[in-house]
Structure formats: structure tokens, C-alpha cells
Amino acid sequence: MITDTLFIFGPGGTGKRSLDNLLTNYVVRIYPHVLRKSGPRGTNDIRYANPGLYNDIYSLFRIFGTVGRHLPSDEAVWWYSRPGTLCYKVRGEYHILFLHIPYLYEVKVEIYAPVIPVILKNIPIKKYLGRVYIIILNPADDLDNIDKLKNLTRENCSNRGDSEESINEVLASVDEEIGSWRQMIDEFGAVVYNNWKFPEYLYTAFNRTELLKEARNCLLDRNPQLEIFFKPENKLDR
Numbered sequence: 001m002i003t004d005t006l007f008i009f010g011p012g013g014t015g016k017r018s019l020d021n022l023l024t025n026y027v028v029r030i031y032p033h034v035l036r037k038s039g040p041r042g043t044n045d046i047r048y049a050n051p052g053l054y055n056d057i058y059s060l061f062r063i064f065g066t067v068g069r070h071l072p073s074d075e076a077v078w079w080y081s082r083p084g085t086l087c088y089k090v091r092g093e094y095h096i097l098f099l100h101i102p103y104l105y106e107v108k109v110e111i112y113a114p115v116i117p118v119i120l121k122n123i124p125i126k127k128y129l130g131r132v133y134i135i136i137l138n139p140a141d142d143l144d145n146i147d148k149l150k151n152l153t154r155e156n157c158s159n160r161g162d163s164e165e166s167i168n169e170v171l172a173s174v175d176e177e178i179g180s181w182r183q184m185i186d187e188f189g190a191v192v193y194n195n196w197k198f199p200e201y202l203y204t205a206f207n208r209t210e211l212l213k214e215a216r217n218c219l220l221d222r223n224p225q226l227e228i229f230f231k232p233e234n235k236l237d238r
Helices: 017-022 053-063 115-120 123-128 146-160 164-188 208-222 224-229
Strands: 002-009 028-030 077-080 085-090 093-098 105-109 131-137 191-193
Touching: 002 164, 002 224, 017 208, 053 085, 053 093, 077 115, 085 115, 105 224, 115 123, 115 164, 131 164, 131 224, 146 164, 164 191, 191 208, 208 224
Parallel strands: 002 105, 002 131, 028 105, 131 191
Antiparallel strands: 077 085, 085 093
């Protein structure tokens, strides 16, 4: 059973991935299985699953009497309540998110941002997620300053070593997701951190721990409740 759920959003290169190092070992990380038609993205693509998996799961759920409910929205989202499973499409490809946790745990969930307003409007799913915390990392001074947001995102991704093709994909995803970020702020209590100054490329072996401490303090300053997910400051180097 999930007691508390953390969602972290923001453009690529902003430092979302590095914040995983703040989380205690008791926080369960939940990632979607991506049914990518083009196959895995290299040998380390542990989230890849064969597209045929969707039909296998659908058939298995039907055998055990579980039928998915299509959630009303412009997004293609289905909820299977008994196994606690969410299926949704991102750019024509299925993502499958297994949310069932047999014990009491805090979780950090990675999910496509436009799906969030859909599931949080659904009372049974919202109850399933327990207490929900949403943070949005914004490298610019305002989410409405799109040009500056994209320029800083390009800079962060370039400094991280991303290819031009990858950077363009990240910038396109900003256009896809920014409306959802705003909706999360307006309707679901998301906390936006403007002028976020801890992008991915800054986390080197040399200054990683100090940056994590600064990022932790910055997050807790605006949202002290997040401390339930985080390691104590003196254990960030472990």
C-alpha cells in the first residue's frame, strides 16, 4: 500500500535524475515499462518491454476478472484497479506502470506529465497514491517565459553532452508537457521551483554531495513535508 507519492517534473537536463540520490532506501522507485516499437535504446535500457507485452497483460487480467477502465480525457489512459496497474500512451507507444505495493511505503513515481491531471481527477486512483507531492523544476524565472526556459534547457542539455537530436526531442517535450505543469500548479498543489540552479551536468564526483545538500535545503525550504522522502543531510555521501 502506498502511503505517500512523490512526482518530480521539469525539462530534461534540469537535474531530476540526480535528485534520486536524495531519496532514502525506503522510498520505492516506480518506473514505467516502455513498449517501444523500435526496440531497446542500448544494452542498459532496463525499462524497455516488448510491445507484445500489452496484449499478454490484458489477456492475463481478463482471465482473473480484471477489466481496465478508460479514464475520460484526451489522453489514452486505462486503469486496472485490482492489480493497481496504469496503462497509457506516449507518442503512440504504450507505457505500463505497476503501482501495486504489498507493504506500507513511500514511493517516487516517474510518469508522463499529461497523465497526471487525468489520474488525480479520479478519486480511487488518487486514494491509491496516498498523499501526493508534486514538484516542478524550472530553470527560468517563470513557466510563462517559454523562450528563456527553452534556451536554458538547451544549455543544460548541451553541457550534459546530449546530441542535437536529443536536445530537440527534449525541447519538443516541453511544448507537450508545459500545459500539464501549469494545471498541476493551479489544481493539484504542485510547487514550482523557478530559477532552479542544480542542472544535471553540475553533479560531478567532485561536488556531488555539496550540490545535493544545497538542492535538499532548497526543496525543503518551500516544502518541508518532502523530508519524509529524503536522507538526512549527513548521509548524502552514502
